[in-house]
Every structure is written in C-alpha cells, then in structure tokens.
Amino acid sequence: MNLKRELPTTTLSGFALSGLLVLTILNILLQNMPTKIQTAGDALLKLNATEGVANAVTTVVVFFRGFDTLGEIAVLFIASLGIGLMLHSNAKCNIKVESNFMLQTASTLLFPIILLFGVYVMIYGHLSPGGGFQGGVIIASAVLLLLISHKEFEVPHSVIVALETFAGVSYVLIGLIGLFVLDTFLGNFLPHDISQMGLLLSGGIIPIIYIIVGIKVGSEMSMIVQNLIKRDHDV
C-alpha cells in the first residue's frame, strides 16, 4: 500500500502553465497601456479641487461615479433582500446561548463608543480616510457585537425599514433636484467653494450623499448579520 499521498502533477502543471500565460498577457497589457490611462488620476485630482472636497476618493465615488454608487447600493439592497428571503423563519425562537456576564457588560459599554466612531467616520468621509461604506460597516459591527452577546437583542424591523426607505428615497431625490437645477443627475447644486475646502460644511451635496450611503449600508449590513445569526430551532 502506498502511504505517500500522490501529487496531482497534471493539475499542478496545468495551474503553473495558466499562471505563466496570465502573467505574460498582463505584462504585455501593462507595457502597452495608453498614457491617457496613466494620467487620468492626476486629471481627476485637479478636477477634484473644483468640488471643494479634500478627499479625492470620496469625490470619485460619490460625484464622478455617483450614479454607479446608486447602482451599487441597489445591489447591496438586493443581496440583503435575498438573504432575508432565504433565511426567513416564522419560528420566533433562536438557539443563541446565554453569554457570560463580562461579555454582556463589556459589549453594552462598547456599543455606544463603536457607534460614535462609525458615525464619525461617516460624517468626516469627505475630509479624512473613510466614508459611508466604512462607517456603515463599523455600525453593523457594533450591532453584531450586541447580537452575539445579548440573547434577547433584536434590531427592530420597523426602524430598519424606515432608515432604508429614507436613505434610498433621499439619494434619488437629491439626484433629481440636481437634474432640475443643473441639468445633470446628481449635480452639485449646493454651494461648494474651494475656499471652504477642509471644513466640515464644504463640498455641497457630496458629504450629504455619503452620510445617506452610510445610513443605507449600516442598516442593510445590520439586517444581513441578524438574518445570518437568527436560526430555526430544529437545525
């Protein structure tokens, strides 16, 4: 009996060969990249100053690709909806075990601090690294901490519905107001002077939209983790 595990040489050599091919093609593509692609970032950074927002990544995500971000949060909403449909259970009982006293106290103490940090990251998204997506995920992590430590805790469904509806509707409404005022969807119709750059109230609609994105991402992620934790009693 051969105790040595047989190496799948055919599979491994096939992997090595395809890896070599991909590397070669990638190298050719990178060598022949048009110079316009390489300078697109600098051009965007120069354009970024006209919007009065310090963080260039925020301007790209929310302003230059704002319509794309609207589609992205729609994808996130559809994923959250699908998870809710798949893991929905009528049985109101969950099999979460009772956690100990220290975990409960510590998570109760930490929850407001993590929530505050998430809101800070969300609101200062146009001035410092961070933004709506990151802040929303931090808020969802605070909710997850409460969900795993408190047996009875549950995010109220009506609050999530209200927050998600508010965020989605106001994103589209702000875009439509821009369409009516400036003839562009998501046009920056609020004052965005370059002299205000670096202040909290700067950049026109960009920080407002990022806060809306943060509310939507936070509520959807909280719903996703709650649906993944909640289980039927027969499994």
Place this chain on the structure above:
Amino acid sequence: MFEFFNQPEVIKTIVTIGSMMLFFVGLFGLLTRKNLIKIFISVAIMETSIFLLFIGLTFKIDSIAPILDSAHTDVAMMNDPIPHAMILTAIVIGMAVLALGVSFAIEYFKLTGNTDIDKMNEMRH
C-alpha cells in the same frame, strides 16, 4: 540591501506575482474542494488577490494619500484615486455576493443536510 526593492519595477513585479499566486490558491480551492462553504471562501480569496493587484500596481514610492489640504497640494505625488474608488465598489459587491452565496449554502444544508457538491443530485430526477 532594501534599495533594490525601492524600484517601481521590482515592486510591481512582486505585487503582480504575489497576487497571481493568491489568485491561483483561490482557483485551486475552487476547483478541488467539495464543501460549498469552502468554495465560497475560495472565491473570496480570488477577489482579495484582485484588490491587492489593483492597489499595488498604482503605488508610487514616497507618495501620499489623495487628500488635498493646505499642506499637501502636490498632485503629482499623490496616489491615483480611481483604483481606490473602484476597489471600494468591488469590496462591497464581493461582500454582498459572498453573504448571499453563504446564505444559499445554509438554506441548502437545512433542506438536505448536505454540503458536498458531489452528492447533489436533486435536479437529476
């Protein structure tokens, strides 16, 4: 000895080869594992390699974050913000797809008590 690694070509080569190795680790797991959850984790590893490739290829030596203020106005020394924004989108979409796939796997396990893809024969009859 570390001056050698400070050349842009060397950094780009290391990033490309490393992320491609990670990509093929994920692909190997995707093709050889039988467990549904492990397959989804392999897809997540492949996604991570692409994020690393995008961010690593646009890295410049001695560059700063693309955040303008009164002290940092040199646009040429800033990192390219476009890949950062693209990868931000890709991370969110990848997370949503992973969570949805895992929830499908959980529901399939609830219905059949099985996560092995070789034993999936519900559609055969």
